[in-house]
């Protein structure tokens with residue numbers, strides 16, 4: 178496995194694969210890798226000849242009071258894990274390599290689907306994601322790019338601008354990887370205290386209970402209220418509990434497939450999760 182830290186170095190490393198028309202798979206990450214990321218790489222490995230993983234903590238997607246400075250940077254450990262799952266090239270650029278030292282005047286802003294859920298609490302976040310992911314797509318020029326469904330809204334935003342801007346690649350969404358107790362894997366789980374870690378799976382448990390209630394005919398409004406109540410009782414500060422169609426449109430009744438979304442804080446750690454509940458009729 179090679180590690181490249183410059184755009185030029187990465188292009189040189191990829192050049193033989195491009196000339197041989199090999200299928201290039203790309204997994205963008207911010208590092209501090211866990212099984213969820215490794216599953217994205219495993220999926221990429223299945224479909225592609227060459228797998229590139231980027232590790233870049235992108236400053237422009239963090240708000241002023243978010244954890245950019247403290248975000249865990251664990252390149253050595255990440256590299257070992259990536260080598261084990263068959264990554265071919267790690268691209269780990271510096272902020273200067275990605276953004277240069279001249280001002281940036283171009284933004285990429287996806288409307289409508291960024292106006293609520295995480296977009297409400299994290300203004301500018303999805304613009305920052307869209308800019309960095311577009312830059313990375315242009316640098317790597319992959320055939321396929323892999324993203325986790327845990328960040329469902331992010332995945333929808335990326336699919337949208339890829340379609341809107343005719344970016345020539347296919348976006349693959351990979352199901353959420355969970356710990357045995359159901360907690361969706363996330364680098365931010367590492368911020369939880371031992372006590373909070375025990376409480377955190379309540380998010381998934383409340384989603385599964387909601388699924389059951391919906392299938393038993395309980396109204397969507399009541400189901401969402403029940404989730405909020407359960408989470409608040411065990412100590413979460415609920416940011417949102419919402420129901421949307423798979424295309425992220427608002428939905429009032431369970432009359433089609435619905436995705437239940439949760440964002441909630443335990444102490445200072447904000448966790449998100451989602452579950453698709455299918456209409457069985």
Ligand code: PAF
Pocket residue numbers: 205206207233235238306309310328331
């Ligand atoms: O999901 C992430 O880790 C980041 O938002 C991404 C897609 C790597 C962009 O920085």
